[in-house]
Amino acid sequence: MKKFLLIVALATFGFTNAQKGTILVGGSVGYTSEKESFRGFESKTSSVDFSPKVGYQFHDSWTAGIETSFGSTKRPEEGFNGDIVEVKTNTTKVGAFLRYTVPFSESFAFFTELGAGYKGQKVEDVKQNGMYVGITPALFINMSKGFGLNFNIGGLGYSTLNYQDNGPKTNTFDFNLGKAFNVGISKNF
Numbered sequence: 199m200k201k202f203l204l205i206v207a208l209a210t211f212g213f214t215n216a217q218k219g220t221i222l223v224g225g226s227v228g229y230t231s232e233k234e235s236f237r238g239f240e241s242k243t244s245s246v247d248f249s250p251k252v253g254y255q256f257h258d259s260w261t262a263g264i265e266t267s268f269g270s271t272k273r274p275e276e277g278f279n280g281d282i283v284e285v286k287t288n289t290t291k292v293g294a295f296l297r298y299t300v301p302f303s304e305s306f307a308f309f310t311e312l313g314a315g316y317k318g319q320k321v322e323d324v325k326q327n328g329m330y331v332g333i334t335p336a337l338f339i340n341m342s343k344g345f346g347l348n349f350n351i352g353g354l355g356y357s358t359l360n361y362q363d364n365g366p367k368t369n370t371f372d373f374n375l376g377k378a379f380n381v382g383i384s385k386n387f
Contacts, residue, residue, distance in 0.1 A: 218258050222297075224348065224384025225250035239282055243273040251295060255386065259299050265313050267291040290318045291330060299338070307338040309348075317357055326368070330357040335375075344386035352378035 228247040233240060246269065253263020269289040277283040293315015301307040314331040332355030340346045352374035359368040 218255055220255045220344070220386040222251075222253040222255060222261050222263065222384055222386055224382055226348075226380060226382035228380070239274075241274040241282065243271065245269065245271040249291075249382075253295065253297065261295075261297040261299070263295055263297075265291070265293055265295045265315070285322060288320045290316075292316050293330065305340050307340070308335070309338055310335050317359065319359055324365075325362050326359040327362070328357060328359040328368075330355065332356070332372075338384070346384060348380075348382040348384055350378075350380050351376055352380075 226247075226249050228245070228249075230243075230245040232243045234243075235241070247267060248269070249265065249267040251263055251265040253261040255261045267290070271287045271289075272284055273287075274282045275285045293313055295311050295313040297309050297311045299307050299309040310333065312331075312333050315329065317328045317330040319326040319328075332353055334350050334353035336348050336350035338346050338348055354375065355370075355372040357370045357372075359370075361367070
């Protein structure tokens with residue numbers, strides 16, 4: 199009973215400081231670089247990702263909006279004649295998100311975000327189209343007047359990609375809770 203009353207008190211305190219009717223602008227930028235030895239050759243894989251989003255906080259705890267993501271990866275692969283060639287992959291995501299936030303204080307809040315939408319990928323000249331859906335738990339730290347940092351350690355996701363011209367279909371299930379670490383920024387206006 200004490201835990202229940204504490205949760206109600208925290209929720210009430212947090213909701214009195216909610217920002218209903220505000221616009222949320224946020225996103226993240228990521229970069230990954232990996233070096234490895236590949237059949238006697240040193241190889242380097244690098245990835246960059248930019249993921250902006252805009253949403254409207256229509257309730258004390260609920261925000262809905264649009265999310266996008268643009269990424270590029272360069273990695274070495276063995277060519278047909280045994281040479282090592284660099285393969286470039288570009289990815290695009292455009293979709294919607296729904297966020298539920300539970301504030302703990304004016305400085306900290308926990309949120310869970312559900313996102314779904316279109317996913318496209320181009321590997322060299324081969325195009326793929328599909329969809330994605332994912333859920334991500336995260337922590338928001340309010341730095342100053344609605345401007346803050348978002349931290350998550352992975353989530354749960356599913357995506358599918360279909361090659362053009364009836365090629366093979368790729369289904370991906372991703373459970374990376376505790377295996378990933380992402381930092382983003384956001385601002386409520």
